[in-house]
Structure formats: structure tokens, C-alpha cells
Amino acid sequence: MARDADKLDWLSTATSGARKELTTLIEFERNANRITEVATGVIPGLLQTSDYARAVMQHLSLDEIETMVLMRVGRREILMKPKAPNLVCFISEAALLESIGGHAVMTEQLRHVVKMSEWDNVDVRVVRIGTTSLHPAHMGSFILFEFPKATPIVHMEHYHSSVSLHNPGTARAYQDAVTNLHEVAMSPEASAEFIANCADEKENDIDDTP
Template sequence: MTRTTGGTPKARALGAELREARVSAGKSLRALAQELDTNHVRLMRYETGRSVPAPEVVAALLTALGVPEVERDRLVEMARDADAPNWLTADRAGVRQELTALIEFERTATRITNVATGLIPGLLQTSDYARAVMRGKPVGEVEKLVLMRLGRREILSARNGPQLTAIISENALREPIGGHEVMAEQLRKVAELATWPNISVRVVASGSTTWHPGHVGPFVVFEFPKAQPIVHLEHYRSSAFLYNPGLAQEYLDAITTLLSFAMDETDSLEFIAKCANEMEAFA
């Protein structure tokens, strides 16, 4: 049994986890399909999130791959509402699923626009800055997450990597997270990455007397070649993925508005360098 309403954020995250489980088991799509007496194209559609497998199908797949019961139960539960257009994560299992989703969206997107109002965007973070942001988590977990965050940046240097536009508020540049020395290094890194051909950094100065979408908070929009955009909203202990054409267009319009308020790329880099100099003066 298959639910064909695919392409949703949760369906694509589930598909990425199914693909990872199959690869870890060392099985090809054709071999697994033959074992389950099904078509490999159907399995491929599950793994890409274009079709949503029923929970019992997920259970059969994972059993054939020898996935442990706890992990199997987690993914079976994930499949129950994977065809829902929007997805809220608000528990520990959701944190892992959210990370899987972000990696999958970054891997398949053609364009990523990150509106950052309080922190430097994750794909541009240094290891020390990322550690400071993750303060409060267990040490072992922090180091693992830092390595994963730095590893995610590799997608930007891939041959067909996405275009990244980072719209960063002045406040995010001036908040010395981790200390002035750490922040100075972080700002220098942003300036360096902004010279890459597929990375654009635009700064929105503080002090605007006119309201703009940056006053509401951060968000990320992923755009894909053959699927509608996905919007990611991250909060303190929860996050949401939105998959609605009309809503996504509103966020794309918000990006256009923010870019009209932002400095151009040259002025943005000069401003970032100025902030870095100021941080170094305090270090």
C-alpha cells in the first residue's frame, strides 16, 4: 500500500532515512526490491519522498534490512503522517529527523536563502562559534553536531551545489557569541565564504524606521528544480517545515523585500570586515 501524496518535508526526510538504512545494509535497490517482491522504481520513489509508503510497508522494508526494533518503530511512526503538508518537530526524535531533513534539503536544493536575524547561518559557522551556539548540550553530543554542521558545508563546494543567499541582520554580526575573538574569526570566515561564486551575503542594517520581514524572525527557504519550495522555521526547542505553495510564495516575496533593505554585496563585505576589526579590538 502506498500513499502517493509525496514531496512533503516529512516524506522526503523519511525517504532519506530509508535510503541510509539500505546503503548501511549494503543492498542495492534492485536486490531489496527482489527480496520484497516489488518494483525497484517504487522503492526509489519512497527514498526520494515522491511517494509515501504505508507504515506496514516501512516495517517490512526495515525488517528486511535488519534495522533494530527501536529504530524501526521510530521510522514506522514517522510514516504515519508523512503525507501531511506541514511538519512540526518538538521532541528528541524530532531533532534527529529535523537534521536528516535539513541535510536532504541542502543536498537536493538548487537555491537556499537563509534569513538570519540573531545568529550567523549554520552553513557559514566556524567550529568555535557553532560550539558556543550549542552550549548546554552534552559535550559528546556537541562535538558530533559541530562535525556534522561543518560537514554540511561541503555541499556548497560540490560541482552542482546550491546557490546560497545569506541575509544577515546587523545584530547577528555584532553579538559576540563565544567571545570577541571567536566572533572575529567567525566574521572573517563569513567574508571569506562570501567570495565563493555560489554564495551571496547581504547585510540588513539596524535602525530601520520602516518595518520589514526581518523584524519577525529567521527563516530558511529551500528551492528545488522539480518540487515546490520548503520553508524552515527554527525555534528554541522546536522547528517547523512548511510545504504550501501560497505560503512559500509569501516567504519568497519577503526575501525580495528584505533584499531591497539590504546593503549590496560589496558594502556588506566592507561592513562585515569593519565588525571583525571591532571584535578584534576587544579581543
């Protein structure tokens, strides 16, 4: 799909499609020169720690969890290869405030995001809650894969299904949405400071836990 923009949009449903979906995402990531993820509920996959990923996947069996966590963490290697893609993450403040996995897991996760945001090819921006204006992040999470010589692909995950869209008109709409989010999100520097402060607060919550 990453090489051929003429194929039909791809829809995966049910748990049996999870591995196929992950394989497809890995293919997209390997071929993309730019990956933009808008995350409104959880931390983006390429930024997740092992413990946080386990907490996100707690609905799976133990064997499935360990396999999927290894694959998810392994995907991060694409950001370290020669000519690695640029990763741009717009993370909703709400995703930073939820202590998925507990305060200790979330503290580690937030500090990991700050550390990765220091990489030259990783751009992390926080989208604050409390705005009075509607923006694209209010419409839900998505990943936009852009390629050197192919039509961009938009990937969206739902509770029990996922869909990959690569119609040129759809891709342009999501590219425009990303442009809009650059205008409403915090700067990378301010975002890193904000996330670090969230980590400090989570750490204090650990100390206050009976």
C-alpha cells in the same frame, strides 16, 4: 519531503528531534538549487565555524555538541559539489554585533563569513538595524529551500521546536519576503566591507581585554 510536496507540514519538538531535524535539513540542502537564509540572531549554519557552532550549541551535552558540530561543518560540502546550490544569506546587524563564544571566536567567525562571501555561489547581505520601516526580517529567521522540480520548503527554528512548511501559498509569501529583503539589505560588496569592519572592532576588543 524535498521530493514530495504533497506531504503534511512537519513539526519537530523537544531535544530528541534535533537529530531528525538536522537529517531533514541535510536532505533539503542536497536537493535544493537555491537556499535563502534570513538570520536575525545568529550566523547562518552553513557559514558557521566550529568554535562558533560549539558556542551556539552550549546547551547540549559535550558528546552531543561534538557530533552536531561535525555534522554542521560537514554540511558546508554541499556548496562545493558540482552543480552546488546558490546560498543567499541575509544577516541582521544584530547577529554580527553579538560576540557569541567571546570576542576571539566572533572575530574568526566574521572573517570566515567574509571569506565565504567571495565564493561564486554564496551571496551575503547585511540587514542594518535602526530602520524606521518594518521589513520581513523583523518577523524572525527562516530558511527558504527552492528546488528544480518541487514546491519550495520554508524551515523555521524556534527555541524548543522547528517547523517545515511547503504549502505553495506559504512558499510564495516567503519568496515575496526575500524579494523585499533584497531591496532593504546592503549590497554584497558593502556587506563584506561592513562585516570586515565588525571583525576589526572585535579584534580590538580582544586586545583591550584585561
